[in-house]
Amino acid sequence: MHWLGRVFRSQRLSAVLVLGVLILGAVVAFSMAGPAFVDVDKALVGAVQPSQPPSSEFLLGTDSQGRDMLAVMVVATPQTLKMGVIAGLVGIGIGLLLGLLAGFFGGPLDTVVRVISDSLMTVPGIAILIIIAANVESMSIELMALTVASLAWMNPTRTIRSQVLSIRERGYTAVARANGQRELEILFREIMPNLLPYIAASLVGAINGAILATVGLESLGLGADNVHTLGTTIYWARRYSAILRGQWWWWGPPIALISLIFIGLFLLSMGLDRIANPTLASLPRWRPRRRKRRTTKPVEQPVAAFSANGGSQGTQSILRVDELLVVFETQAGIGAAVDGVSFTLRPGERMGLVGESGCGKTTMASALMSMIRSPGHIDGGAVVLAGEDLLALRESEMRRRRLKEIALMPQAAMNSLNPVMRIRDQLTDAILAHEPQTSQQELTTIITTALEKVGLPASVAERYPHQLSGGMKQRATMAIATVLQPKLIIADEPTSALDVVVQRQVMMTLARVQEELGAATILIGHDMGLIAQFSDSIGVLYAGQLVERGDIDVVLDGPRHPYTRLLVESLPDMETRKDFVGIPGLPPPLFNRPAGCRFHPRCPFAFERCYREEPVLQDVAGRAVACHLYPEHNDLPPLPSTVNLGNDVVLTNGTTSAANEVQP
Amino acid sequence: MSLSYFLQRTFQLFLIVFIAITINFLLPRMIPGDPIESALATKIAVSGNVSVDVQAVAEAYRAKFGLDQPLWKQYLNYWNDILHFEFGVSLVNFPETVISKIRSALPWTLTLLVVATLIAFVLGSLAGALLAWPRTPILFHVLISPFMLLSTIPFFLLGIILLSVFAVEWGILPAGGGFSPTLIRGFNIATIWDMVEHSILPGLSLVLGSLGAWALGMRALMISVLGEDYVSFAEAKGLPPSRIFFWYGMRNALLPQVTQLALVLGSIFGGTVLVEAIFSYPGVGTLLFSAIAGKDYFVIQGIVLMLILALAVSLFVIDLIYPLLDPRIRYND
Numbered sequence: 001m002h003w004l005g006r007v008f009r010s011q012r013l014s015a016v017l018v019l020g021v022l023i024l025g026a027v028v029a030f031s032m033a034g035p036a037f038v039d040v041d042k043a044l045v046g047a048v049q050p051s052q053p054p055s056s057e058f059l060l061g062t063d064s065q066g067r068d069m070l071a072v073m074v075v076a077t078p079q080t081l082k083m084g085v086i087a088g089l090v091g092i093g094i095g096l097l098l099g100l101l102a103g104f105f106g107g108p109l110d111t112v113v114r115v116i117s118d119s120l121m122t123v124p125g126i127a128i129l130i131i132i133a134a135n136v137e138s139m140s141i142e143l144m145a146l147t148v149a150s151l152a153w154m155n156p157t158r159t160i161r162s163q164v165l166s167i168r169e170r171g172y173t174a175v176a177r178a179n180g181q182r183e184l185e186i187l188f189r190e191i192m193p194n195l196l197p198y199i200a201a202s203l204v205g206a207i208n209g210a211i212l213a214t215v216g217l218e219s220l221g222l223g224a225d226n227v228h229t230l231g232t233t234i235y236w237a238r239r240y241s242a243i244l245r246g247q248w249w250w251w252g253p254p255i256a257l258i259s260l261i262f263i264g265l266f267l268l269s270m271g272l273d274r275i276a277n278p279t280l281a282s283l284p285r286w287r288p289r290r291r292k293r294r295t296t297k298p299v300e301q302p303v304a305a306f307s308a309n310g311g312s313q314g315t316q317s318i319l320r321v322d323e324l325l326v327v328f329e330t331q332a333g334i335g336a337a338v339d340g341v342s343f344t345l346r347p348g349e350r351m352g353l354v355g356e357s358g359c360g361k362t363t364m365a366s367a368l369m370s371m372i373r374s375p376g377h378i379d380g381g382a383v384v385l386a387g388e389d390l391l392a393l394r395e396s397e398m399r400r401r402r403l404k405e406i407a408l409m410p411q412a413a414m415n416s417l418n419p420v421m422r423i424r425d426q427l428t429d430a431i432l433a434h435e436p437q438t439s440q441q442e443l444t445t446i447i448t449t450a451l452e453k454v455g456l457p458a459s460v461a462e463r464y465p466h467q468l469s470g471g472m473k474q475r476a477t478m479a480i481a482t483v484l485q486p487k488l489i490i491a492d493e494p495t496s497a498l499d500v501v502v503q504r505q506v507m508m509t510l511a512r513v514q515e516e517l518g519a520a521t522i523l524i525g526h527d528m529g530l531i532a533q534f535s536d537s538i539g540v541l542y543a544g545q546l547v548e549r550g551d552i553d554v555v556l557d558g559p560r561h562p563y564t565r566l567l568v569e570s571l572p573d574m575e576t577r578k579d580f581v582g583i584p585g586l587p588p589p590l591f592n593r594p595a596g597c598r599f600h601p602r603c604p605f606a607f608e609r610c611y612r613e614e615p616v617l618q619d620v621a622g623r624a625v626a627c628h629l630y631p632e633h634n635d636l637p638p639l640p641s642t643v644n645l646g647n648d649v650v651l652t653n654g655t656t657s658a659a660n661e662v663q664p
Numbered sequence: 665m666s667l668s669y670f671l672q673r674t675f676q677l678f679l680i681v682f683i684a685i686t687i688n689f690l691l692p693r694m695i696p697g698d699p700i701e702s703a704l705a706t707k708i709a710v711s712g713n714v715s716v717d718v719q720a721v722a723e724a725y726r727a728k729f730g731l732d733q734p735l736w737k738q739y740l741n742y743w744n745d746i747l748h749f750e751f752g753v754s755l756v757n758f759p760e761t762v763i764s765k766i767r768s769a770l771p772w773t774l775t776l777l778v779v780a781t782l783i784a785f786v787l788g789s790l791a792g793a794l795l796a797w798p799r800t801p802i803l804f805h806v807l808i809s810p811f812m813l814l815s816t817i818p819f820f821l822l823g824i825i826l827l828s829v830f831a832v833e834w835g836i837l838p839a840g841g842g843f844s845p846t847l848i849r850g851f852n853i854a855t856i857w858d859m860v861e862h863s864i865l866p867g868l869s870l871v872l873g874s875l876g877a878w879a880l881g882m883r884a885l886m887i888s889v890l891g892e893d894y895v896s897f898a899e900a901k902g903l904p905p906s907r908i909f910f911w912y913g914m915r916n917a918l919l920p921q922v923t924q925l926a927l928v929l930g931s932i933f934g935g936t937v938l939v940e941a942i943f944s945y946p947g948v949g950t951l952l953f954s955a956i957a958g959k960d961y962f963v964i965q966g967i968v969l970m971l972i973l974a975l976a977v978s979l980f981v982i983d984l985i986y987p988l989l990d991p992r993i994r995y996n997d
């Protein structure tokens with residue numbers, strides 16, 4: 001079984017699953033091996049001594065008819081299991097058939113199946129079972145199982161139908177269809193293997209429900225005639241007042257066995273669930289902030305942080321980031337997503353932070369907000385905002401700085417607003433969290449002003465997020481982020497989900513609001529055009545490190561770092577109609593970064609020193625660059641028409657030739 | 665709330681009621697044999713004499729149901745009876761009507777069911793949300809796990825265990841019934857306390873039996889909600905953790921949880937019936953239990969119909985409440 005092999009290899013086979021299998025195995029073993037050790041006849045023929053508590057002769061005592069309870073249990077357990085399994089299998093069989101048909105073929109068939117199963121779900125199953133069971137003259141185990149099964153198919157049908165629908169939508173099914181596989185082949189090759197965990201979970205659920213229903217009916221006295229099951233044993237114990245008489249050995253063992261079965265099934269289904277949804281298995285845990293001792297360097301002291309004009313004048317900075325280190329620890333390894341980044345920001349400065357995906361831009365934003373989630377944590381450095389090291393603050397103190405001093409406009413504006421709260425309330429709770437004394441009247445004024453500033457009518461306050469367009473949602477988050485007039489705004493790709501026209505409008509609004517507030521801004525993005533238009537200065541991140549930092553005009557006119565150059569070149573140019581050049585290769589993965597300069601495997605100019613020695617930021621032509629080409633060179637050498645990129649990647653210069661492909 | 669939503673749900677309610685009543689009419693007639701005949705026969709056999717009662721019942725039964733009439737006419741008569749709350753008479757306690765029996769039992773069941781379900785739903789959801797909350801201490805995870813296992817055991821088996829421990833062994837709570845036999849009922853503290861005391865064990869079985877399931881469901885929902893962008897934006901707003909937990913986390917995770925409540929309400933109803941029977945609680949469950957034991961068919965049918973109707977109405981109410989919780993449905997025109 002291909003699927004089973006995958007499960008075993010992937011270590012997802014949790015302890016929960018194993019424990020469940022062990023418990024169920026023990027119950028099954030008891031009912032299978034029992035007859036070899038226990039005289040089952042004692043379950044039928046009453047012994048001489050009725051109602052005996054457990055003794056060496058009767059290990060589990062006797063009932064009021066003198067039957068040996070241990071023998072009764074040996075006889076009853078397999079009957080209960082048998083009924084549960086038959087009913088479960090029949091239920092899952094019907095469910096699988098209907099679910100597959102409905103999900104795969106859809107249409108009117110789907111509608112009919114859904115309507116019937118949905119309306120049967122809303123009828124209390126036990127009621128229908130009672131009606132059936134009460135009207136049947138003589139009940140057998142098999143009939144009982146079928147009765148129960150008649151109500152055990154709806155849940156599997158629903159589950160399987162919805163899973164088939166979701167699998168059908170996935171890429172590989174479409175690929176198979178495009179490759180000309182027939183529908184039936186797709187059903188068995190592509191859909192069934194992916195359904196297996198759900199089928200297994202549904203089967204467990206169906207057996208669970210079936211045993212629950214049979215035991216319930218039996219303890220009402222509606223069980224099969226003349227058969228010992230765990231449920232009928234409980235019924236007779238109740239009939240003969242064993243509970244009120246304290247004869248626990250009569251009702252105790254069947255309840256214990258049933259409980260074991262249910263606990264086993266529960267653990268089993270939890271284990272299967274974790275195979276189907278691995279995210280449920282392990283949760284990130286919140287760990288208290290590692291508070292630094294308050295011995296950070298005073299702000300006035302010169303530091304190795306580079307401001308936009310390339311100098312190291314640390315004075316008059318609103319923000320100073322110093323050797324910031326964010327580390328992620330997982331089973332796959334340990335890696336620094338932000339690795340010793342330092343820079344400063346003047347009041348009112350607009351800095352663009354660029355880099356490809358996975359270079360640490362968003363992690364950087366979270367770190368500045370002190371919002372790194374497990375398995376990551378801030379491992380060192382300082383984030384000094386207006387003379388105060390944010391990383392040295394307690395969590396409760398930091399919380400008061402968020403929004404009030406340092407605000408974040410998130411990447412996913414579409415989902416950044418709480419869907420069940422009005423915009424007014426989402427602004428109100430933000431204001432009140434920082435200024436609890438604000439009166440109702442003041443609140444209204446503040447909210448109206450904040451909305452109007454970002455170009456939204458005051459009536460938006462009464463709306464819910466789903467009533468707003470994408471651009472309006474982004475403006476609403478902007479209104480929230482700027483409502484308390486923070487000293488620093490971090491805008492993390494604020495327009496990535498918007499169309500180009502709206503993008504521009506939102507960016508213009510952001511620029512205007514920023515100017516009015518005089519707040520420093522960090523604009524994160526990979527759209528160089530947008531960044532160029534908005535920013536005063538730029539910082540280029542590669543693999544968690546700042547590789548170039550300077551005034552926007554200086555850097556864009558003559559980038560000195562090869563990576564910056566390639567990023568700038570990748571901009572489509574309307575005037576000269578150059579061909580589009582991408583950067584070959586990908587940034588290195590977090591847990592496997594190259595030695596020396598991290599860019600060297602993709603760098604067209606890499607030479608021997610780059611392979612072993614990590615470059616540090618140095619002043620080059622009015623900006624800071626981390627590259628070994630300097631200070632030997634003054635400028636970046638022209639890009640050779642064909643350069644060998646590290647091992648085997650060859651880059652053809654795209655500025656002149658049309659055939660600019662990356663050849664393997 | 666939009667009118668079309670209301671009309672749609674109302675139509676669904678009537679559809680379910682219609683189907684349920686029809687099934688309830690057809691099922692006994694599809695099964696071979698005459699249950700009434702056999703019930704009367706059993707009764708005669710047990711009591712040993714043909715009493716006047718039995719004859720009278722038989723008369724009433726024939727007159728009412730006219731089994732010689734064609735099926736469609738029986739069906740119409742059946743509807744007519746139901747619309748007048750005529751579920752027939754008890755075979756065991758002739759001439760007491762089924763509806764009067766149900767009417768005296770229903771308030772007990774409803775109170776027990778509603779209170780226990782609310783407690784279990786609220787506590788379970790809260791526990792589940794806390795299990796997903798990264799700041800919850802480990803100790804809480806340890807303390808809650810026994811409840812998870814307890815909830816895998818069916819309500820009524822838990823009931824037996826609770827009954828024997830608290831009532832039989834320790835004798836600190838009453839063993840059954842809805843009130844003390846010696847109690848003079850009135851609207852006073854003593855009466856209320858006596859009734860509360862009697863409902864603790866059945867209520868506890870229902871709460872313990874479902875708490876873990878609610879917690880488990882809520883945990884999964886809360887995990888996915890806490891991964892949403894609006895939760896991290898809430899954190900960036902500098903909101904206190906409690907505000908994020910309740911208003912951004914739980915508030916959103918509760919929506920599917922309420923849908924789930926609607927789906928499992930049926931099995932909760934079934935569980936309540938069985939728990940009542942264990943504790944001889946004077947509700948519908950105990951009534952059903954004794955009706956089954958005495959083969960009192962009209963009572964059984966009446967109760968089953970009652971259960972189906974009660975469930976349909978509860979679902980209807982949940983559907984009407986849901987838009988109040990979720991503005992996306994409320995304003996979807």
